[in-house]
Each structure stands twice: as structure tokens, then as C-alpha cells.
Amino acid sequence: MSVYSLLRPLVFKLDAEKAHRATIAALKLRSGTGFTPEPDWTPTLETRVAGLRFPNPVGLAAGFDKDAEVFGPMLNLGFGFVEVGTLTPRSQAGNAKPRLFRLTEDRAVINRMGFNNEGQAAALERLKGSIGNGIVGVNIGANKDSPDRIADYAEGVRTMSSVADYLTINISSPNTPGLRQLQDEGALRGLLGAVREARRVEGPPIFLKVAPDLGEGEPDQIVRVAIENGIDAIIVANTTVSRPDLRSGHAAEQGGLSGAPLKPLALQALRNFRAASGGKIPLIGVGGIENADDAWARIRAGASLVQLYSAMVYEGPGIVRRITKGLAQRLEQEGFASIADAVGSE
Numbered sequence: 001m002s003v004y005s006l007l008r009p010l011v012f013k014l015d016a017e018k019a020h021r022a023t024i025a026a027l028k029l030r031s032g033t034g035f036t037p038e039p040d041w042t043p044t045l046e047t048r049v050a051g052l053r054f055p056n057p058v059g060l061a062a063g064f065d066k067d068a069e070v071f072g073p074m075l076n077l078g079f080g081f082v083e084v085g086t087l088t089p090r091s092q093a094g095n096a097k098p099r100l101f102r103l104t105e106d107r108a109v110i111n112r113m114g115f116n117n118e119g120q121a122a123a124l125e126r127l128k129g130s131i132g133n134g135i136v137g138v139n140i141g142a143n144k145d146s147p148d149r150i151a152d153y154a155e156g157v158r159t160m161s162s163v164a165d166y167l168t169i170n171i172s173s174p175n176t177p178g179l180r181q182l183q184d185e186g187a188l189r190g191l192l193g194a195v196r197e198a199r200r201v202e203g204p205p206i207f208l209k210v211a212p213d214l215g216e217g218e219p220d221q222i223v224r225v226a227i228e229n230g231i232d233a234i235i236v237a238n239t240t241v242s243r244p245d246l247r248s249g250h251a252a253e254q255g256g257l258s259g260a261p262l263k264p265l266a267l268q269a270l271r272n273f274r275a276a277s278g279g280k281i282p283l284i285g286v287g288g289i290e291n292a293d294d295a296w297a298r299i300r301a302g303a304s305l306v307q308l309y310s311a312m313v314y315e316g317p318g319i320v321r322r323i324t325k326g327l328a329q330r331l332e333q334e335g336f337a338s339i340a341d342a343v344g345s346e
């Protein structure tokens with residue numbers, strides 16, 4: 001029995017956002033003098049994507065460490081990479097509370113946080129300590145009240161490039177009104193053109209994070225515009241505004257749904273992006289991943305890397321090492337020499 005399974009009933013007595021703050025505070029106590037990535041390095045799990053060397057393909061998705069406070073301890077838990085953010089140029093409070101809900105019966109979460117964060121300058125200072133110590137991506141967004149959202153992304157690219165192993169352009173949060181319209185072909189072309197101009201020649205690779213709720217033909221358009229503008233990978237996907245059958249009393253809360261009920265949607269979205277791209281641009285699979293089978297299915301469907309967040313709420317931090325161990329076993333059982341060999345093999 002894991003320590004977390006004993007702690008969970010206590011954690012779940014707290015309001016979800018308070019529990020999250022308490023977790024961050026506890027992790028900060030553990031950060032000590034730095035971190036020691038790759039304590040249990042498994043050669044077959046090491047993988048290269050967009051010119052970066054990942055010790056394993058399992059990452060922490062954006063939104064857990066919004067302000068870059070605990071990326072060190074999270075890498076120490078065994079994540080192959082951590083994505084901090086979403087960070088906006090200026091700090092902002094986010095939406096009114098309550099804005100984060102556990103749907104325990106569904107192993108799901110609904111959030112309408114609305115990019116609450118301390119702003120890029122504060123995170124920049126903390127991230128200086130990450131350089132060269134494990135892979136830390138920086139997810140950037142636009143302020144809610146910004147008169148020019150595209151300018152906010154360009155500013156994020158300029159500000160955060162020096163401390164990011166990769167940057168993620170997040171245009172898929174459902175909690176900033178109108179943000180997802182940047183996924184429309186014309187708007188996306190304008191945005192990614194501005195990002196390309198802001199980007200330095202020697203700067204980090206740039207990923208694009210999309211929603212799972214896209215219409216027919218949209219993955220093809222997004223892939224085309226992304227490749228035209230030199231985007232290095234696409235993260236599929238963010239939370240969904242759809243509501244599959246749910247049992248929890250919080251099912252009707254507004255916001256983005258993540259966790260187990262997102263799994264089939266996110267897998268289908270990944271398959272759509274794989275079909276649209278034919279392997280021409282790396283994909284990162286996110287949404288409802290709870291175990292090694294889920295991670296393996298995403299890799300077989302075309303993901304070069306995976307990320308998770310919600311399952312950690314239900315399974316605790318030990319989930320990462322259970323998944324990496326399981327992936328190493330799958331590789332061996334199915335006769336693949338590396339993760340890269342298994343990508344898209346379904």
C-alpha cells in the first residue's frame with residue numbers, strides 16, 4: 001500500500017485548490033539544494049525529440065506547477081520532463097473561487113482557474129536554477145485583459161527563451177474567453193508568424209498545445225500552419241469543454257474536464273493529428289493517462305512523449321515510476337529497442 005493511499009482521504013477532505021497549495025508548499029520544503037535527475041535512468045526509455053534528450057518520455061503536464069516553484073522536486077519524482085505555466089506576461093488573479101473541482105467518482109477534474117499566475121518575471125528568476133538540470137518546458141499564454149493577445153505570446157517567447165528547454169504556445173485553455181479562436185487557420189497563421197519573428201535563432205524549440213474539441217479538418221489546417229511556421233511539436237491535448245457521461249455531483253461545473261473521461265477523446269484527437277501529419281511533426285499525447293497501458297497506447301498511436309496531471313491527484317506521485325517501469329517492460333515484451341521505434345507502430 002502506498003503512503004499516498006493512506007494520505008488521500010485526508011487530502012480529499014480539503015477543498016481542491018487548498019489541497020493543491022498545500023502540496024506545492026510540502027514539495028517546496030523538499031526542494032533543498034537542487035535536484036538529481038535520472039536516478040533510475042533506463043537506457044531504452046531515453047528519447048530525443050526536437051533536438052532535446054529526454055531521460056524518459058513521461059512528463060508533468062502544464063498547470064500543476066504554474067509558477068515554476070517545484071519543477072526540481074517533480075523531476076526528482078521520476079518525470080522525464082516538467083512543463084511549468086501557463087505563464088502570462090503580467091501576473092493575474094484568475095477566475096473567482098471555487099474554480100477547481102474533483103470528480104472523484106469519475107477519476108476526473110474540472111477546472112476554470114483562468115491562468116492565475118504570478119507573471120513571467122517572477123518565474124524567470126526561479127527558472128534560472130533549472131538550466132542544465134533536467135528538461136523544463138515553459139508554457140506561455142496571454143493575459144485575459146490584453147488588448148493584443150498575439151503580442152503577449154511574442155513577449156512570452158522573448159522573455160522566457162533564455163530559461164526554457166522548450167516553450168509551449170498554449171491556445172487551448174477553455175478558461176480565457178476567446179483564446180481558443182486562435183486555433184482558427186487565419187488567426188493561427190498570424191500568431192505563429194509573430195512567434196517565429198520573436199524567436200531567436202539559437203532559442204529553444206517551440207511546441208503548440210491544442211484542444212481535444214476540434215472539428216473535422218481542423219487538425220489538417222493546424223498541422224499545415226504549424227509546419228509552415230517551424231513549430232517543433234504539437235501537444236494533444238488540453239482539457240475538454242465537452243461532458244461525456246459523468247457520475248459526480250460536480251459534473252455540471254463550467255470549465256475544462258480532465259482525467260479518465262478525457263482518455264478516449266484525447267486518444268482520438270492524437271490519432272487525428274497523426275493521420276494529418278503522417279509523422280512529419282512530433283506529437284505529445286496528454287489527457288486521461290493513468291497507467292503504463294495508457295502511455296503505451298498513446299506512443300503506439302503516434303506520441304513521441306506523453307504528459308499527465310489529473311491521475312496524480314488520484315494515484316499520488318508514485319504513478320510516474322510505475323508508468324516508466326511499465327513502459328520499459330512493454331518495450332522489451334514487444335521487441336522494440338527504443339521508444340522512438342514504437343512511436344506510431346499501431
Ligand SMILES: Cc1cc2nc3c(=O)[nH]c(=O)nc-3n(C[C@H](O)[C@H](O)[C@H](O)COP(=O)(O)O)c2cc1C
Nearest residue numbers: 061062063085086111238258259287288308309310
Ligand atoms: C487544475 C488544472 C490546471 C491546468 N492548467 C493548465 C494550464 O495552465 N496550461 C495548460 O496548458 N494546461 C493546463 N491544464 C491542462 C493539463 O496540462 C492537461 O492538458 C489536461 O489536464 C489533460 O491531462 P490529464 O487528464 O492527465 O490531467 C490544467 C489542468 C488542470 C487539471
